[in-house]
Amino acid sequence: MEIDRLDGRTPNQLRPLACSRNVLNRAHGSASWSQGETKVLAAVYGPKAGTKKNENPEKACIEVIWKPKTGQIGKPEKEYEMILKRTLQSICLLTVNPNTTTSVIVQVRLHDFQKQCKTFPGIAAVSSGVLLMVISGLVRVGLLAVLVCGVVVGDGFGGWIVVGGDDGYVWCLVATKVGVGGGSGWQLTTLVGNGWLMVVVGGGDSGGVSRVVGEGGEGEGGGRGCFRYWEGGADGAGRRSDDGGAAALGEGEPAASATRFNVLIGTSDNKMWSMTMLLPCAINASCAALVDAGIPLKHLSVAICCCLAESGYVILDPNKLEEQKMKAFVYLVFPNSILSVLPEGSLRVGGEPMEHGIITSVTHGVMPVGKV
Amino acid sequence: MEHRLANTWWMTVNEKKFIETTLLSDLRIDGRRPFDYRRLTIKFGRDDGSSEVQLGQTHVMAFVTSQLVQPYRDRPNEGTVSIYIEFSPMADPSFEAGRPGESAVELGRIIDRGLRESRAVDMESLCVIAGKLVWAIRIDLHILDNAGNLVDAANIAALTALSTFRRPECTLGGEDGQEVIIHPPEVKCFTF
Numbered sequence: 001m002e003i004d005r006l007d008g009r010t011p012n013q014l015r016p017l018a019c020s021r022n023v024l025n026r027a028h029g030s031a032s033w034s035q036g037e038t039k040v041l042a043a044v045y046g047p048k049a050g051t052k053k054n055e056n057p058e059k060a061c062i063e064v065i066w067k068p069k070t071g072q073i074g075k076p077e078k079e080y081e082m083i084l085k086r087t088l089q090s091i092c093l094l095t096v097n098p099n100t101t102t103s104v105i106v107q108v109r110l111h112d113f114q115k116q117c118k119t120f121p122g123i124a125a126v127s128s129g130v131l132l133m134v135i136s137g138l139v140r141v142g143l144l145a146v147l148v149c150g151v152v153v154g155d156g157f158g159g160w161i162v163v164g165g166d167d168g169y170v171w172c173l174v175a176t177k178v179g180v181g182g183g184s185g186w187q188l189t190t191l192v193g194n195g196w197l198m199v200v201v202g203g204g205d206s207g208g209v210s211r212v213v214g215e216g217g218e219g220e221g222g223g224r225g226c227f228r229y230w231e232g233g234a235d236g237a238g239r240r241s242d243d244g245g246a247a248a249l250g251e252g253e254p255a256a257s258a259t260r261f262n263v264l265i266g267t268s269d270n271k272m273w274s275m276t277m278l279l280p281c282a283i284n285a286s287c288a289a290l291v292d293a294g295i296p297l298k299h300l301s302v303a304i305c306c307c308l309a310e311s312g313y314v315i316l317d318p319n320k321l322e323e324q325k326m327k328a329f330v331y332l333v334f335p336n337s338i339l340s341v342l343p344e345g346s347l348r349v350g351g352e353p354m355e356h357g358i359i360t361s362v363t364h365g366v367m368p369v370g371k372v
Numbered sequence: 373m374e375h376r377l378a379n380t381w382w383m384t385v386n387e388k389k390f391i392e393t394t395l396l397s398d399l400r401i402d403g404r405r406p407f408d409y410r411r412l413t414i415k416f417g418r419d420d421g422s423s424e425v426q427l428g429q430t431h432v433m434a435f436v437t438s439q440l441v442q443p444y445r446d447r448p449n450e451g452t453v454s455i456y457i458e459f460s461p462m463a464d465p466s467f468e469a470g471r472p473g474e475s476a477v478e479l480g481r482i483i484d485r486g487l488r489e490s491r492a493v494d495m496e497s498l499c500v501i502a503g504k505l506v507w508a509i510r511i512d513l514h515i516l517d518n519a520g521n522l523v524d525a526a527n528i529a530a531l532t533a534l535s536t537f538r539r540p541e542c543t544l545g546g547e548d549g550q551e552v553i554i555h556p557p558e559v560k561c562f563t564f
Contacts, residue, residue, distance in 0.1 A: 024517045025429040026464055037418070041516065043462040065469045067460055070437050070512045105462040105469075107514060109433065110417055 006322060011315040019284070021292040029293025032109075033285035036319055038278060039109040042285035044293040046102030059094040060102060066282070067107045080106075080279060087283055087303075087333055087360045093296040102295055106282045279362065280305045280331050298335075301359055305331035308365075328365035332358055381466075410521075414532050420557060421537030425529040429519035431463075432526050434533035435512045438540065440552070443499070443506040451498020451506040455484045455513065457526065463518040482523055483513070483530050493534065500542050505552060507539060 005011070015036030024030035027043035034040070047060060055061040064081040066073075088104060280303035287301050307318045307329030318326060335357055391401060398406055410428030417423065421436030443450060457480040459467040467473070472480070487493060498507040511530050515522060541555045 024431065024462065025519055026517055027462060030462075041462075043516075045461070045465050048465075065461055067458075067462075067514065070435050070510065103461060105460060107433075107460065107462060107516065110419070110422075 005315065007319065009317075011313060014317040015319065019288055021288055027105075027289075027293075029289045029291070029295070031285050031288035031292055033281050033288065034110075035281050035317065037110060038281050038319075040278060040281040040285045041107045041109055042282065042289040043105045043107075044102060044286075044289045044295065045105075046293060046295060047097045047100030048103070049100060051099055051101055055101075057099045060092065060097045060100045061094075062088050062092060063101050063103045064088070064286075065103065065105045067105065069108045069110070080282065083279065083360060083362060084282060084286060087301065088286055088290070090359050091287070091297050091299060091301050091335070092290070093298055096296045102290075102293075104286050104289065106286060108278055108282075279303070280333075283333055283360075300336040301333050302336045303331060303333040303360075305329060326365070328363070330361055330363040333360040335359055412528070414528065416532070416536055421533055423529055423532040423536060425525050425532065427521060427525040427528070429517060430521055430525045431515075431517035431519075432522070432529040433514045433516055434526075434529035435514075436533045436537040437510050437512070438507045438537075439510065440500065440505050440542075440554070441508040442504065443502075447495075448503040449499045449506075450495035451508060452495075453484075453487060453493050453509045453511065455480050455487075455511045455530065457483070457513040457515070459515050459518075463515040467515075467518075479522060479526060480513075483511075483527055486527060487530065487534075492531065498539065500552060501544075509534075509537070 007015075009015070018034045019031060021029070021031040023032050023041070024043055027045060029044040030042065032039065032041045051057050051061045052063070062085055064085045066077045066080045066084070068077055084104070084106065092102075283301060283303035287297075290297060291300070304316065305318065306314055306316045307323065307326040309315055309326060315322070318329060323329060394401065395406075400406065400408075404410070410430075411426075413426040415424045415426075422434065424431070424433045441452070444452070457476055458472055459476045461467050461469050493509065498509065500506060511533060513526050513529060515526070538557055540557065541559055542552050543555070545551055545553045
């Protein structure tokens with residue numbers, strides 16, 4: 001079951017983490033987060049008076065500015081800004097300071113060392129609050145339950161993930177290969193969640209969204225995903241940002257109730273491929289910087305990245321080399337609220353602890369599957 | 373307009389008077405004498421060509437990268453050095469994202485002229501094939517924290533980043549002997 005990683009880590013092992021806050025003098029809040037060789041600095045200024053033109057003045061607004069290490073600001077940076085903005089908007093208490101703007105500026109300091117380097121096990125010096133965030137993230141990503149449903153078959157694509165949900169629960173599924181050779185197939189494993197299941201499998205030449213699995217249906221041919229932004233709507237239907245012509249989600253199935261979640265499906269051709277390790281670090285750094293600035297938050301968030309190796313195993317926290325070799329990876333942002341012994345202390349939704357849920361997920365790549 | 377006004381820090385008359393009075397007795401508000409420097413710290417990153425300078429509370433980061441381009445017509449055997457400086461909104465609430473303001477452009481020009489006129493970089497060493505391919509060096513300066521004296525801090529950052537930068541080695545190869553092969557940083561070429 002073991003898979004060899006280049007730097008000697010086990011599949012579930014993260015790179016050494018470090019986080020410090022209050023690193024800047026002028027900024028109201030600042031934090032620096034480094035995970036292995038990826039280092040990100042986040043600064044928060046806020047709340048400032050007034051909101052931008054297209055924003056709702058009844059609520060506070062968050063503005064994100066992403067600064068890359070070198071080069072001009074282009075589409076990938078705008079992408080990151082959008083993802084970060086939506087994630088942070090869902091963890092902040094927007095009604096406390098209406099008609100204000102809080103700016104979050106993220107600066108990339110270092111993005112992974114190209115050469116192979118040995119990392120030492122364990123977690124480096126970290127403030128206790130952040131350590132809890134990471135540990136709880138690990139627990140979430142661990143395989144909690146196994147669910148085998150109609151696996152995706154056919155030549156073409158496979159892959160993963162996400163979505164679905166009921167009353168605020170979101171399923172996250174990882175496709176892992178079961179069996180060998182002719183008898184192999186895909187086993188869909190849940191990471192978190194409850195409620196019914198809807199699987200979105202990326203693939204096809206036209207778009208990232210394909211058929212609902214669960215009926216053991218055939219997958220579509222092709223093998224390359226495209227970039228899509230997809231959001232679950234309050235009315236229950238899954239909608240996509242552009243109309244690629246692929247089938248709408250949830251054919252005949254009730255989709256999520258009033259849950260909003262953000263799903264992005266990307267492709268390996270995208271320039272974002274080599275840069276995506278930055279986003280989990282940036283989300284964690286921004287969250288720490290918001291705490292440092294004293295912005296009112298509902299709960300913290302923790303972001304983690306995991307990818308799917310050739311052999312079908314899931315590994316956590318890939319570094320740049322691993323990321324480039326992997327067929328598919330995802331990163332997930334989970335809420336990280338207070339866990340209290342007293343039942344009133346913890347945040348609950350519908351009687352269950354708030355931990356179960358995903359704020360944002362971004363996926364890249366697809367993988368071919370064999371016949372079951 | 374209101375945003376910018378709200379973000380600037382207006383000094384009171386008392387504060388201005390205080391600074392002027394203490395300067396008359398050769399003292400500055402943080403206790404320094406008129407010609408005393410703040411503590412300077414220079415750190416280097418793991419990659420070639422990256423440095424981080426801290427002058428007191430002022431924090432500047434510099435990255436140097438290079439790219440092969442065609443040279444200018446009037447200088448066929450010289451490479452180019454260009455400075456990109458952006459006042460990040462991280463450094464000061466009055467800095468705005470987007471187009472660099474006047475002071476950012478001015479600072480960029482100060483550094484550019486300082487490096488160019490002092491001949492700090494040997495332009496001819498950046499030439500690969502005269503008239504066809506030269507190295508264009510790009511220096512990206514990020515201002516992280518503005519606590520005064522950005523000119524000094526940015527200049528030091530640019531210079532130290534250039535000192536740690538290594539121009540990649542190129543050789544001519546390929547089928548027709550005209551193709552330029554760029555070697556990774558570990559390889560050093562010798563010509564006899």
